[in-house]
Amino acid sequence: MTEEMITINGMECRVKPGRSIWETARDNGIEVPTLCLLKDAAPTGACRICLVEVEGMNNLAASCSTPAQAGMVVWTESKKVIAARKEILSLMLASGNHNCGIGSTTNDDWTEFQLNAETYDKDEELCPAWGDCRLQDLAYRYGVKTDDAARVPARYPKETVNPLIVRDFSRCILCGRCVQACNEVQVNRAIHVGYRGTDSKIVAGTDVPLKDSDCVFCGECIQACPTGALVEKKSLSSWRPWEEKKIRTTCPYCGVGCQQWLHVCDGKIVKVTGVEDGSPNKGRLCVKGRFGFDFIYSEERLTTPLIKENGTFRRAEWKEALDLVAEKFKTNNIHHCART
Ligand code: SF4
Ligand code: SF4
Numbered sequence: 060m061t062e063e064m065i066t067i068n069g070m071e072c073r074v075k076p077g078r079s080i081w082e083t084a085r086d087n088g089i090e091v092p093t094l095c096l097l098k099d100a101a102p103t104g105a106c107r108i109c110l111v112e113v114e115g116m117n118n119l120a121a122s123c124s125t126p127a128q129a130g131m132v133v134w135t136e137s138k139k140v141i142a143a144r145k146e147i148l149s150l151m152l153a154s155g156n157h158n159c160g161i162g163s164t165t166n167d168d169w170t171e172f173q174l175n176a177e178t179y180d181k182d183e184e185l186c187p188a189w190g191d192c193r194l195q196d197l198a199y200r201y202g203v204k205t206d207d208a209a210r211v212p213a214r215y216p217k218e219t220v221n222p223l224i225v226r227d228f229s230r231c232i233l234c235g236r237c238v239q240a241c242n243e244v245q246v247n248r249a250i251h252v253g254y255r256g257t258d259s260k261i262v263a264g265t266d267v268p269l270k271d272s273d274c275v276f277c278g279e280c281i282q283a284c285p286t287g288a289l290v291e292k293k294s295l296s297s298w299r300p301w302e303e304k305k306i307r308t309t310c311p312y313c314g315v316g317c318q319q320w321l322h323v324c325d326g327k328i329v330k331v332t333g334v335e336d337g338s339p340n341k342g343r344l345c346v347k348g349r350f351g352f353d354f355i356y357s358e359e360r361l362t363t364p365l366i367k368e369n370g371t372f373r374r375a376e377w378k379e380a381l382d383l384v385a386e387k388f389k390t391n392n393i394h395h396c397a398r399t
């Protein structure tokens with residue numbers, strides 16, 4: 060049987076059945092940028108960044124949601140494609156509060172701005188996603204400037220009343236990844252796209268704060284968000300991606316064994332994320348795994364074993380405590396076997 064092939068950027072690529080152009084490109088080592096495509100969720104084509112040129116088609120096609128068909132001739136970085144991506148990125152940056160320098164209408168000196176950003180890192184107005192934002196990365200990559208674009212001010216105020224999550228609508232690009240993460244990946248169904256047109260907003264319930272909705276604070280939406288629109292409250296002003304060390308570990312709570320990345324700055328955990336390709340959780344975490352790490356630094360944390368005798372605890376050595384546990388296990392097993 061002849062293999063079905065398409066041509067991407069002049070290269071002959073094998074097509075697997077049911078794959079999109081985006082997937083086929085990736086299968087063949089060609090990266091097409093996207094801001095909305097989420098692993099384990101249906102492609103929506105919402106951000107339009109993955110547009111590609113397909114010879115014979117009148118319009119650029121969203122590669123994530125266009126099936127790859129044998130014989131197609133595709134260009135992923137043609138002049139037309141790059142011009143469209145730049146236009147889309149510039150519109151995104153012009154909408155809301157993208158103050159990381161790329162979206163600035165006044166600061167032309169990027170290097171100086173970078174230095175300032177490091178110095179004034181504690182400035183709450185500076186985007187907490189600076190250096191860890193896919194929109195910023197793409198704006199760099201395509202050299203997008205928004206100096207000439209009309210700036211559209213933020214429509215909705217920042218939501219800071221939630222215990223663990225800050226929602227900054229001024230940095231939301233309405234990619235929909237958080238909605239898919241909540242509905243399709245975690246199946247919590249707490250958020251959706253509300254209102255219409257330029258009033259569109261990601262809303263919880265009837266547009267209430269997350270804390271008053273069905274949100275269970277699993278934080279999956281934060282992990283999915285490509286910008287600074289959703290951030291962990293705990294890591295605000297205490298974390299910059301270039302300062303962190305990532306340590307992989309297993310969640311200490313239940314027996315599922317979810318794989319975690321501990322983001323550590325100055326020897327302290329500042330945030331926790333799920334390992335995207337790690338089993339069994341494939342990037343997902345629950346509220347305890349993602350946010351419940353403060354106990355590690357509690358002054359009340361037990362550092363030596365305690366043995367209860369006559370209703371009160373006394374300190375013990377590890378050997379004595381472990382021997383006692385082993386002894387009790389044996390005794391309980393004997394009782395259990397005797398009963399059954
Ligand atoms: S969300 Fe991204 S692009 Fe917008 S200000 Fe923050 S870092 Fe910059
Ligand atoms: S924290 Fe979890 S439940 Fe809440 S909105 Fe985000 S994904 Fe949905």
Ligand code: SF4
Nearest residue numbers: 231232234235237284
């Ligand atoms: S909050 Fe983040 S993930 Fe959700 S739509 Fe906005 S930018 Fe996308």
